[in-house]
Amino acid sequence: MGDHRDDRDAINSNNTVYLAELHARWQNDPSSVDPTFAALFETLGSEQLPLASSGSNDQAELLKESYRLRGHSIAQLDPLKLAPTPHIPELDPAQADAGLKEKLRRAYSGTLAIEFMHIQDPTQRQWWIDQFENTPPSSFSLDPKEILWTLTRAEGFEFFCQKRFIGMRRFGLEGGESLIVALRTLVNSAYRDNVKSISFGMPHRGRLNVMANILCKPFAAIFSEFSGASFKPEHIEGSGDVKYHLGTATTMQDAGHSMRLSLLPNPSHLEAVDPVVIGRVRADQDRTKDKDRNQHLGILIHGDAAFAGQGVVYETLSLSKLKGYQTGGTVHVIINNQIGFTTLPSDAHSGLHNSDIAKTIQAPILHVNGDDPEAVVRAASLAHKWRKEFHTDIVLDVVCYRRHGHNETDEPAFTQPLMAQAIQSQRPTRQLYAQKLVERGILSSSEVENMWLNFQKELEEQFKASENYQPNITDWLDSPQDPTRLQDEPERIQPMTGVPLPRLKMVGEAIGTIPADITIHSRLSRQIIARGTAVQNEGPIDWATAEALAIGTLSIDGHLVRLSGQDSKRGTFSQRHATLFDQKTGHEAVPLSHIAPHQAPIQLWNSPLSEFGVLGFEYGYSLGNHEALVLWEAQFGDFANGAQIIIDQFIASGETKWLRTSGLTLLLPHGYEGGGPEHSSARPERFLQLCAENNLRVCNITTPANYFHALRRQIVRRCRKPLVVFTPKSLLRHKEAVSSLAEMGPHTRFQPVLPDPELPNPEHIRKIILCSGKVFYDLVAERKSSGQTQTAIIRLEQLYPFPHHALLAQLTLYPEADDIIWCQEEPENNGAWTFVDRRIEHTLREAQHKVTRPRYVGRPSAASPATGLPGAHIVQQEKLIKEALQP
Numbered sequence: 108m109g110d111h112r113d114d115r116d117a118i119n120s121n122n123t124v125y126l127a128e129l130h131a132r133w134q135n136d137p138s139s140v141d142p143t144f145a146a147l148f149e150t151l152g153s154e155q156l157p158l159a160s161s162g163s164n165d166q167a168e169l170l171k172e173s174y175r176l177r178g179h180s181i182a183q184l185d186p187l188k189l190a191p192t193p194h195i196p197e198l199d200p201a202q203a204d205a206g207l208k209e210k211l212r213r214a215y216s217g218t219l220a221i222e223f224m225h226i227q228d229p230t231q232r233q234w235w236i237d238q239f240e241n242t243p244p245s246s247f248s249l250d251p252k253e254i255l256w257t258l259t260r261a262e263g264f265e266f267f268c269q270k271r272f273i274g275m276r277r278f279g280l281e282g283g284e285s286l287i288v289a290l291r292t293l294v295n296s297a298y299r300d301n302v303k304s305i306s307f308g309m310p311h312r313g314r315l316n317v318m319a320n321i322l323c324k325p326f327a328a329i330f331s332e333f334s335g336a337s338f339k340p341e342h343i344e345g346s347g348d349v350k351y352h353l354g355t356a357t358t359m360q361d362a363g364h365s366m367r368l369s370l371l372p373n374p375s376h377l378e379a380v381d382p383v384v385i386g387r388v389r390a391d392q393d394r395t396k397d398k399d400r401n402q403h404l405g406i407l408i409h410g411d412a413a414f415a416g417q418g419v420v421y422e423t424l425s426l427s428k429l430k431g432y433q434t435g436g437t438v439h440v441i442i443n444n445q446i447g448f449t450t451l452p453s454d455a456h457s458g459l460h461n462s463d464i465a466k467t468i469q470a471p472i473l474h475v476n477g478d479d480p481e482a483v484v485r486a487a488s489l490a491h492k493w494r495k496e497f498h499t500d501i502v503l504d505v506v507c508y509r510r511h512g513h514n515e516t517d518e519p520a521f522t523q524p525l526m527a528q529a530i531q532s533q534r535p536t537r538q539l540y541a542q543k544l545v546e547r548g549i550l551s552s553s554e555v556e557n558m559w560l561n562f563q564k565e566l567e568e569q570f571k572a573s574e575n576y577q578p579n580i581t582d583w584l585d586s587p588q589d590p591t592r593l594q595d596e597p598e599r600i601q602p603m604t605g606v607p608l609p610r611l612k613m614v615g616e617a618i619g620t621i622p623a624d625i626t627i628h629s630r631l632s633r634q635i636i637a638r639g640t641a642v643q644n645e646g647p648i649d650w651a652t653a654e655a656l657a658i659g660t661l662s663i664d665g666h667l668v669r670l671s672g673q674d675s676k677r678g679t680f681s682q683r684h685a686t687l688f689d690q691k692t693g694h695e696a697v698p699l700s701h702i703a704p705h706q707a708p709i710q711l712w713n714s715p716l717s718e719f720g721v722l723g724f725e726y727g728y729s730l731g732n733h734e735a736l737v738l739w740e741a742q743f744g745d746f747a748n749g750a751q752i753i754i755d756q757f758i759a760s761g762e763t764k765w766l767r768t769s770g771l772t773l774l775l776p777h778g779y780e781g782g783g784p785e786h787s788s789a790r791p792e793r794f795l796q797l798c799a800e801n802n803l804r805v806c807n808i809t810t811p812a813n814y815f816h817a818l819r820r821q822i823v824r825r826c827r828k829p830l831v832v833f834t835p836k837s838l839l840r841h842k843e844a845v846s847s848l849a850e851m852g853p854h855t856r857f858q859p860v861l862p863d864p865e866l867p868n869p870e871h872i873r874k875i876i877l878c879s880g881k882v883f884y885d886l887v888a889e890r891k892s893s894g895q896t897q898t899a900i901i902r903l904e905q906l907y908p909f910p911h912h913a914l915l916a917q918l919t920l921y922p923e924a925d926d927i928i929w930c931q932e933e934p935e936n937n938g939a940w941t942f943v944d945r946r947i948e949h950t951l952r953e954a955q956h957k958v959t960r961p962r963y964v965g966r967p968s969a970a971s972p973a974t975g976l977p978g979a980h981i982v983q984q985e986k987l988i989k990e991a992l993q994p
Contacts (some may be wrong), residue, residue, distance in 0.1 A: 146224055147176050166200070167207055173197040175236065176224045178215025179474055180459070184506040185445070186478035186536075187529040214239045218476035219486055222460075226469045231497060235471060238489060249484050251549050254288060258480060258537040259558050260320050261287040267566045268315075272333050280313035281510035283442045284536050285477040286408070289505060290321050292487035293406060293438060297366065298359060300495065302404055304367040304391055308384035309408035310377040311352065312442055312509075314370075317408070322368050323357040326566060330573035354765055371727075372765035374756040378417040381407055382723030383757065385423060388434045389724070390731025393667065393708070400435025400498060408440045411504075412447020415456035415464065419752075422720025424468050427500045431671060431712030432724060436494040439465065439502045443477075444509040449522040462504050470500040477507030478536050508533070604819040605855035606660045608645070611848055614659035615642025617702040618652070625689045625696050635684065647845035650835065651682045653811030656851060657818040658685075659699050661736050662706040666822050671712040671725060672740030672774070679742050679776060682839045685711050718749035722773075726757050729771040733827055736818065737771050743782075744775035744789020744833060745972070751793075758829045759797040770827035772818065777807070777833035778881040779932040779973060781980035787973035788933055789833050791906070795942040798907040805907040807833040807880040807939070809861070812846035813904050816857035838881055859910035861902040862917055874898040874926040875918070876991055877947065877961060879906060879939055882932045889988045898992060899924070906939050909946045911953075918954045927951070927958045930991040932984070934969040964991045 133140045133148045140148070181192050198216075199208070215221065223235040261284035268277055280286060297305055309317060318324040354372035358365050371387065373380035384405050391403035407423075414420055426432035441462060447455050455461070462472045471493060475486040483505060490501045508530055512519040520527040541555045619639010621627055627635070638652050648656070658668045673679075676686035676695075687696045699709050714721045722739050729737040741747050747754065761767045775789035794805050808814045814832070821830055838844040849855075864887075876886060876898060883902050890898060901917050903910065918927075929947065931938040940963055948960045965987050974980050 147172060166203060169197075170200065170203050170207060171211060171240075174211040174215045178211065179220035179222050181212075182216045182220035182474060182476075183218050184220060184474050184476050186476055186506070187445075187508055187526065187533060189445075189526060189529055211240075217482070218479035219244075219482040220474040222462075222466070222472040222474070225466045226471060228469075231471075234493075234496065244482075244485055249292065249481075251481075251544050251547075254480050254484065255537065255541055255544060255550070255555070256558065257288050257291050257320070258284055258540060259562055261316055262535055262537045263559060263562045263566065264316055264319055264326075267563060267570075268333070271330075271570060275333060276514045277315055277333075278311040278313070278514055279511065280316045280442075281535070282530065282533075283313060283444065283477060283505065283507040283509070284316075285475075285480050285483045285505055285507060286313055286440065286442055287316060287320050288480045288483045289440055289487040289503060290317065290406070290408075292484050293440075293491055294321060294359075294366075294368065296488060296491040297404055298361075298364070300401075300491075301364055302366055303395070303397075303402045304369065305404045305406055306384050306387050306391070307368070307370045307406050307408065308373060308380040309370070310373060310410055310413065311375065312410055312444070313408075314352075318353075318355050318370060322355050322370050324355045325576070326569035327572040327576045328578065330570050331576040331578075334573065336576070352764075354767070371730075372761070372767060374752075374764075376752050376756055377410060377413040378419050378423075379719075379723065379752050379756060381409075381419055381423040382426065382720045383727035383730070383753075385426060385432070385434055385437060386724035386727025386729075387731040388437075388727075389432065390728040390735070392434060393710075394732045394735075400433070401495065403434075404494070405434055405437045406440065407437055408442060410447065411441050411443040411445065411452070411461040412450060412455045414439075414441050415458070415461040416447070419719050419723070421464055421467065422715075422717045423723075424465060424470070424500065425715055425717070426720060426724060427468055427470075429715065431710065431714070432721075435498040437500045438490050438494055439470075439500060441502065441504045443504050443506045445506065446509060446523060446526065448513050449519075451523070460504065462502050465500070465502045468500060470502055472502040472504060474504045474506060477505045478539055480536060480540050507536075510535075601816075601856040601859070602820060602823050603854060603856050604816045604823050605851055605853050606656075606819075608848060608852050610660060610663065611656055611851060612642055614656050614663070614699075614702055615639050615652075617659065617698050618655045619643070620698065622687070622696045622698065622701075625687060625694060626691050627687050628690055631684060631687070635687075642848060645849060646847035648811050648848060648851070649845055650811045650814060650839045651678065651684075653815040653846060653851065654683070654818065655685065655699060657815045658709060658736070659702050661819060661822055662699065662709050663703050664822075665707050665734075667707045667710070667732065667735040668738075669710040669712075669725070669728060669735060670738040670740065671710075671714045671721060673714055673716055673742045673746075675740050676711050676713050679740075680836055680839055718746055719753060722747075722750035723753045723757070726753060726769060726771050729769040729827075730767060733768070733770060734822070736822055738774055738818075739771065740774040740834075741776065741789070743786050744777040745785055745787075747773065747775055747789065754794075755797065759794075759802055762802060763800055768827040769829050770821050772821055772830040772832065774832050774834045776836050778836045778838070779980065779984065780837050781977040782836075782973070783975040784971045784973050788937060790937070790972065791833060791933070791939055792937050792941065794831050795906060795939060798942075801908055802828070803907060804828050804830045804905065806830065806905045808904050809835075809838065809844065809880060809883050809902055810846050810850075810904075811844070812850035812855070813858055813861070815846075815851045816855065820857050833880060835881055838884065841884060843884055843887070857905075858913075859903070859905035860913035860917055861904055862920075863899045863901060867896065867899050869920050870923060871897055872899045872921045872924050874928070874994075875921055875924045876900045876928055876930050877903065877914075877943075878930045879903045880932070882930060882988075885984065885988050886930065886991060889992050893992060895992060895994075897994070903939075903943070906942065909943070911946070911950055914947070914950050915954055918950060918956055922956065924956075925958060927956075927961045928964045928991060929961045930987065931965040932987070934966040934972065935963060936968040937972055938965070940965065 129140055130148055133145060137145050177195055180195055181198060221235055221239060223232060226232050265279045265281050315329055319326055319329060352373055354370050356369040358367050371380055371384055384407060388403050388405040392400050397403055465472055473486045475482050486503055490503045493501045510530055544550045545552055616639060619636055621635055641648055662668055677684055685699060725737055725739040777789035779787050806817055886900050899921055929940055931940055951959055966983055
């Protein structure tokens, strides 16, 4: 491509011949010209450019296009004025009309700038042209006194905390107080439009300020937490979290309208909450039938370095226009401190702005100088107006600074001495704006001072009140679902989850009938019809049919079901086919959606190739609708690795840290069939290591009926716990891995432990094999072929909560057994062995069994979860099966 700097420098209003030549070159090869002009030519298309200057009108149009495209490059955005304004020739042509140039400079290169020429829709581009060139900025103004009052509360809160809590980390907002102005503008605009809820997500920088000044968390509550008190009522247990990770909620009410504001909890993985918030918003929209997606909004607040550097930001952006994930547009607000911890922008991202990644979804990007709060108001108003008009994402980049270091105990001058010096001499935004208002005659100096003093007095009163502050449930709970960790005994008797046979057969008729208006693939017809026939004959029921029966009956009961994953409509192993595709038109049909007239929606979505973002979205969805069965399916089980942050920080620990309950179900294909390291193990050991305090339900199920009950249990049991299911691969079509319809009928439930199906004579049993998952069928086949009669095989269908009592009942049946083993396919350092070992030992001791500890049979420890050589896999599998069953 070469160096295009000559292209940029040679263009001015007197050189339209060169411009035309450049345009012609671009038409032949877009990569041959500077990307800036490639973007300009893209907007012009194939329209012929003049070969010579044909008059002032052509020059004027060229100047307008240049400012629309690059005006942001010379905008006055940095409050610290550290970087010199670049000289861009096409923005300053020598013979351009001075009046026009000044008008364009004011429009596009002041303290508010816009990037929008990357947007392909001409209507959307024209909308921005009208807003910046034809709409006066004054039309967006707020009462200056209200702006100053907002800044007073923002700065005053940080000032008070710095004075009262010296040396304590809070990740304050000093230098970025205009964020509160932006958020207040967005909230007020939404309230005027009768929006019902806003869900916020943000990292820790400025979080306490947002809690106090936007979500109305009592100052006394925050000050109480500074002193070490708990954020939750005493009767609610949990480990808790640092105060700048917590969530909170409030309700705004006035004149008969109410709007719920919720700030979702977030860990120190800065952008991890992004998809969670969007999923939560989507759930609110679906639950309230907000089809236009304008009654429930999401606002995401980002750090500048994190927005550019964290991959989940792009994953979240990429969901914004997908049918199964769209929410009608998200407002992204960047707190642009111009530094990430100690890293300057030049080392933090490769583009011109930290926000460049938003161009991938054609989102407009507003840049605003945080020291001009009136421009911030205008920018936030435009952001809300855009979202309302076009239902797509928009970015508001508030350029500010960080008065202290990364936290209040840090010394920024160690690494950024020039920036630190500039910040020290910079007056706070409130003071600068107050001076302007005094100069305009809007307020007097004494009124400004009294405003500050009165707020400080209010904070002092709240500080005193914090000594006796008792948390209220409404201060932190943002849904009707109370924390249930201690309300659900880990080994509580399983609830009845069976369904009357006529209702099961009604679902079976639906899934076994090919819609009359669709032509499905010839190889599918027999499979679909056989599925329905099996239900009507009351068996045998395979895995996919049992799953459809669970989903269908829950939908009939009024519970929305949402299943997403990279191939979920069909199923990775071509087993589900819940969505049928017309072979002539591509039209989609979902038979499960046509069981009964008033059933709840069933949503099946093929997700983008993303784990982190999509799993975060589904977790957020489960927070927003506790009455829905929400499932995420990995294409292969260990693909969950890509979403480990969501699993660790939200799914496993969100309830104990933040008192947020979720009933999300993870379906992770697992089983050793010679598929290699990445297509064998869902890494059960990782999930089991996370298990404690009754936080998860972890199952490795072997029968379709038990899978049916596990799914229905997620809704029937009133408390909500995430469920991890290691779903099978080869068992999907295994002739022995089937169930009868009666096993899903009345008076049936999930079985955490399954006895030996042969019901051997206890007196003859000398060996007990305990196992979980697919290996059971290999063991049974070997036992049958070898003619053994002295070995019992017991399955643990649920690994956590560990089914102590159910296992105890089975072990006591075989008091004469003198060998008890745990057999697994996974290597010894993987799988369930290290988790179940001592738990089985405890159960044996309670049973007073003569064997006090199990021994291990399986693959030896290995760095890789499985071999990639099919021949080696077969040898390993045969060896462990024979070893387990040898006399």
